[in-house]
Amino acid sequence: xxxxxxxxxxxxxxxxxxxxxxxxxxxxxxxxxxxxxxxxxxxxxxxxxxxxxxxxxxxxxxxxxxxxxxxxxxxxxxxxxxxxxxxxxxxxxxxxxxxxxxxxxxxxxxxxxxxxxxxxxxxxxxxxxxxxxxxxxxxxxxxxxxxxxxxxxxxxxxxxxxxxxxxxxxxxxxxxxxxxxxxxxxxxxxxxxxxxxxxxxxxxxxxxxxxxxxxxxxxxxxxxxxxxxxxxxxxxxxxxxxxxxxxxxxxxxxxxxxxxxxxxxxxxxxxxxxxxxxxxxxxxxxxxxxxxxxxxxxxxxxxxxxxxxxxxxxxxxxxxxxxxxxxxxxxxxxxxxxxxxxxxxxxxxxxxxxxxxxxxxxxxxxxxxxxxxxxxxxxxxxxxxxxxxxxxxxxxxxxxxxxxxxxxxxxxxxxxxxxxxxxxxxxxxxxxxxxxxxxxxxxxxxxxxxxxxxxxxxxxxxxxxxxxxxxxxxxxxxxxxxxxxxxxxxxxxxxxxxxxxxxxxxxxxxxxxxxxxxxxxxxxxxxxxxxxxxxxxxxxxxxxxxxxxxxxxxxxxxxxxxxxxxxxxxxxxxxxxxxxx
RNA sequence: GCCGGCGUGGCUCAAUGGAAGAGCGGCGCACUCGUAAUGCGCAGGUUGUGGGUUCGAUUCCCACCGCCGGCUCCA
Numbered sequence: 297x298x299x300x301x302x303x304x305x306x307x308x309x310x311x312x313x314x315x316x317x318x319x320x321x322x323x324x325x326x327x328x329x330x331x332x333x334x335x336x337x338x339x340x341x342x343x344x345x346x347x348x349x350x351x352x353x354x355x356x357x358x359x360x361x362x363x364x365x366x367x368x369x370x371x372x373x374x375x376x377x378x379x380x381x382x383x384x385x386x387x388x389x390x391x392x393x394x395x396x397x398x399x400x401x402x403x404x405x406x407x408x409x410x411x412x413x414x415x416x417x418x419x420x421x422x423x424x425x426x427x428x429x430x431x432x433x434x435x436x437x438x439x440x441x442x443x444x445x446x447x448x449x450x451x452x453x454x455x456x457x458x459x460x461x462x463x464x465x466x467x468x469x470x471x472x473x474x475x476x477x478x479x480x481x482x483x484x485x486x487x488x489x490x491x492x493x494x495x496x497x498x499x500x501x502x503x504x505x506x507x508x509x510x511x512x513x514x515x516x517x518x519x520x521x522x523x524x525x526x527x528x529x530x531x532x533x534x535x536x537x538x539x540x541x542x543x544x545x546x547x548x549x550x551x552x553x554x555x556x557x558x559x560x561x562x563x564x565x566x567x568x569x570x571x572x573x574x575x576x577x578x579x580x581x582x583x584x585x586x587x588x589x590x591x592x593x594x595x596x597x598x599x600x601x602x603x604x605x606x607x608x609x610x611x612x613x614x615x616x617x618x619x620x621x622x623x624x625x626x627x628x629x630x631x632x633x634x635x636x637x638x639x640x641x642x643x644x645x646x647x648x649x650x651x652x653x654x655x656x657x658x659x660x661x662x663x664x665x666x667x668x669x670x671x672x673x674x675x676x677x678x679x680x681x682x683x684x685x686x687x688x689x690x691x692x693x694x695x696x697x698x699x700x701x702x703x704x705x706x707x708x709x710x711x712x713x714x715x716x717x718x719x720x721x722x723x724x725x726x727x728x729x730x731x732x733x734x735x736x737x738x739x740x741x742x743x744x745x746x747x748x749x750x751x752x753x754x755x756x757x758x759x760x761x762x763x764x765x766x767x768x769x770x771x772x773x774x775x776x777x778x779x780x781x782x783x784x785x786x787x788x789x790x791x792x793x794x795x796x797x798x799x800x801x802x803x804x805x806x807x808x809x810x811x812x813x814x815x816x817x818x819x820x821x822x823x824x825x826x827x828x829x830x831x832x833x834x835x836x837x838x839x840x841x842x843x844x845x846x847x848x849x850x851x852x853x854x855x856x857x858x859x860x861x862x863x864x865x866x867x868x869x870x871x872x873x874x875x876x877x
Numbered sequence: 878g879c880c881g882g883c884g885u886g887g888c889u890c891a892a893u894g895g896a897a898g899a900g901c902g903g904c905g906c907a908c909u910c911g912u913a914a915u916g917c918g919c920a921g922g923u924u925g926u927g928g929g930u931u932c933g934a935u936u937c938c939c940a941c942c943g944c945c946g947g948c949u950c951c952a
Contacts, residue, residue: 347880435946439947440880443948449879449948451881552950605879605947606878606949759952817914836912
């Protein structure tokens with residue numbers, strides 16, 4: 297009971313209130329805004345003229361402990377809207393006043409009080425401040441009042457709270473673990489990628505280790521798409537402004553696009569999306585209903601202007617390669633195509649060991665239908681197909697009203713990594729807009745032109761984001777099939793190097809990525825380095841191995857595996873590569 | 878973009894309004910070694926950039942750039 301999500305939420309919410317009370321005690325001029333419980337903790341937003349400092353957090357924590365010791369009873373009482381307004385106006389809590397003013401339909405609100413501190417709150421709370429125990433304030437950040445950048449920026453203090461010390465410690469430890477897994481840190485340590493101040497923010501440089509990982513993923517991706525009836529296409533990186541006017545990007549996406557490049561007096565734009573290019577290819581000839589569906593896939597590199605504050609390692613960048621595809625089909629094919637994309641999504645996620653993922657159906661906001669293109673009929677048809685496809689694929693999903701793009705409904709997949717963190721993964725979007733704008737069609741059985749349905753989908757998202765996710769998911773210890781170096785040979789002494797080099801050839805012949813550490817260092821040292829680089833297998837070559845023709849194998853995860861026959865080891869690796877483990 | 882913080886050799890981090898230091902890494906030499914660090918030596922920094930204050934700035938001030946934590950936004 298104590299550990300249920302609800303009780304933790306109450307605990308955290310009450311801790312947020314205690315924090316607000318402490319802040320008011322220490323800084324009476326501060327105005328309080330809102331302070332909810334969130335996943336793993338809580339926050340409270342304050343309006344304070346001077347910024348909070350790290351030292352302030354310590355003071356606030358100390359005051360909070362005092363309040364908890366005081367064991368103030370927390371009482372909720374219902375008051376009239378007017379009474380509450382009066383109270384907060386008198387105490388000059390303008391944010392609370394605004395919140396109440398924005399609830400014209402209610403005539404009663406609840407005020408919770410603990411000692412001298414009174415807050416507008418729906419509750420519930422713990423009975424008294426003494427019930428709170430283990431908490432920690434984590435960070436200070438800016439946050440807009442009511443989440444809109446048009447509003448004033450407030451100061452937010454984040455904290456966390458748990459029923460027991462152990463849980464709090466575990467959580468802090470988990471945060472530290474997360475920090476160690478950060479792809480920016482591991483990406484540097486494992487020599488996977490870099491970013492450069494001189495080159496410009498948000499632009500990724502893939503080092504050889506990252507390059508081989510990307511190559512493996514891309515090859516796998518291409519092969520799988522060909523197997524599943526996709527065709528591979530390539531398109532340019534720039535196009536005339538005219539194209540973006542036709543597609544509508546110039547109107548509604550211009551803020552995210554880079555300034556035009558002048559070529560012979562004509563404006564060209566760097567592509568933020570691949571779709572218009574695929575549509576141009578579609579239009580190169582008359583399409584028959586018999587030709588459909590067309591499934592055109594491209595690892596297309598796009599450039600989007602991202603505001604400086606949002607850039608983040610390889611997860612959020614300004615140039616990235618989408619694993620894009622556009623499917624053109626007849627309306628009656630929509631459901632089957634969605635089913636096949638879902639199947640591909642599941643296959644890909646499982647291949648990369650993402651075991652948990654949640655499907656969401658992103659649909660229109662029913663209250664604002666005029667914000668979307670396309671008639672009710674086509675929306676209903678598309679939505680029905682998406683739902684029916686997910687049902688047939690036996691996939692539970694959540695309906696997310698208002699999450700659709702303006703041009704059509706979508707299935708969005710959230711994937712969970714090894715630490716249980718969620719990531720935006722695959723998306724399958726139906727597009728009613730572009731087929732209209734480009735006036736694409738196919739000739740039906742009735743010898744008349746018809747509008748095809750278009751699906752836009754990515755499975756991995758982008759190579760940058762996906763690999764960043766993989767680094768963190770695997771903690772840098774990639775499974776053998778993805779490891780940049782699969783086996784490292786460690787010769788014991790210089791006289792073993794020639795033999796090691798010979799072995800290297802044998803492994804190469806089996807397409808195993810192998811290298812020899814021929815430096816004049818001790819075995820222990822070389823093993824340590826290979827471990828730190830997370831090389832899956834090390835083979836030690838000394839006199840014994842040369843005499844017996846066998847290999848001494850060490851696994852990065854299981855340690856010394858002892859002596860194996862060479863074919864036995866190669867089979868083992870081959871099996872792991874094939875099983876992607 | 879906004880709020881706050883930060884910016885010292887490749888990396889991690891010291892130090893100070895008055896000669897910039899360590900560990901790791903790199904290079905050299907010796908050691909030829911059996912499952913997570915051999916020893917010794919050497920090199921490497923105009924302290925992010927540009928201004929200002931000062932006899933003197935890496936330290937104080939301003940601007941810019943970049944990074945970090947968030948907000949908003951997103952593949």
